[in-house]
Amino acid sequence: DTGVSQDPRHKITKRGQNVTFRCDPISEHNRLYWYRQTLGQGPEFLTYFQNEAQLEKSRLLSDRFSAERPKGSFSTLEIQRTEQGDSAMYLCASSFPGDGETQYFGPGTRLLVL
Amino acid sequence: GQQLNQSPQSMFIQEGEDVSMNCTSSSIFNTWLWYKQDPGEGPVLLIALYKAGELTSNGRLTAQFGITRKDSFLNISASIPSDVGIYFCAGIRNAGKSTFGDGTTLTVKP
Numbered sequence: 001d002t003g004v005s006q007d008p009r010h011k012i013t014k015r016g017q018n019v020t021f022r023c024d025p026i027s028e029h030n031r032l033y034w035y036r037q038t039l040g041q042g043p044e045f046l047t048y049f050q051n052e053a054q055l056e057k058s059r060l061l062s063d064r065f066s067a068e069r070p071k072g073s074f075s076t077l078e079i080q081r082t083e084q085g086d087s088a089m090y091l092c093a094s095s096f097p098g099d100g101e102t103q104y105f106g107p108g109t110r111l112l113v114l
Numbered sequence: 115g116q117q118l119n120q121s122p123q124s125m126f127i128q129e130g131e132d133v134s135m136n137c138t139s140s141s142i143f144n145t146w147l148w149y150k151q152d153p154g155e156g157p158v159l160l161i162a163l164y165k166a167g168e169l170t171s172n173g174r175l176t177a178q179f180g181i182t183r184k185d186s187f188l189n190i191s192a193s194i195p196s197d198v199g200i201y202f203c204a205g206i207r208n209a210g211k212s213t214f215g216d217g218t219t220l221t222v223k224p
Contacts, residue, residue: 004156033211042118042202042214043157056210091156093212100164101145101209105156 002026004106006092012112013082020078021109025094032075033103034067035091036060043091049075082113117141120203120215127193128223135201135218136187143205146179146186147212151200160201161188193222 005024013019025032031050035043046065047057051072061067064082069075079086089110093103120137127133137146145164149157161172163179163186170177176189186203200219204212 031209040216042216045211045213048210058211097209100162101206102147102159102162103212104159108156110154
């Protein structure tokens with residue numbers, strides 16, 4: 001399978017715990033994006049990377065959120081001191097400049113904070 | 115900020131009927147994308163549009179990039195039960211984030 005992969009697919013945690021999600025983009029894609037989606041809404045942009053550089057961060061990305069892409073390949077999204085309002089689907093997407101910036105999404109990680 | 119207004123919010127149609135949904139914005143986008151999302155899964159790309167006025171088909175799906183660059187529509191012809199799902203439009207202004215509509219939920223009755 002050469003698509004975008006995300007791990008884990010589901011995560012249940014208690015309020016106050018830290019969680020980390022991983023995204024592996026399509027191999028030749030140098031841009032990687034994180035989105036958050038809540039029920040009944042479209043995905044909302046969180047941040048994106050070009051290679052290892054984090055180029056844009058949304059105001060939705062509070063200080064408790066941090067994303068990295070250390071070698072320009074896979075990326076991690078960490079949420080510290082989780083809150084119930086963090087419960088959502090976290091989606092990763094990747095794109096390649098030669099493909100018109102078309103973003104291809106992974107299956108998502110569904111987070112439930114109890 | 116940039117907002118996409120997607121309509122209708124939901125549709126209930128009979129198998130075999132045609133479907134039309136659209137997205138409008140107060141801002142210009144340089145790329146329009148249409149995705150379908152099934153429950154518990156990520157959005158799957160259906161059609162990508164890169165030029166104002168462009169009309170593109172993918173099987174029974176047809177989408178157009180509005181000439182003003184502020185809107186797009188998606189048509190599905192001869193709907194079938196597996197067309198059920200949530201359809202999202204997304205606009206890209208520059209390299210980087212996509213702005214999404216809130217989706218059109220499609221229900222197809224056999």
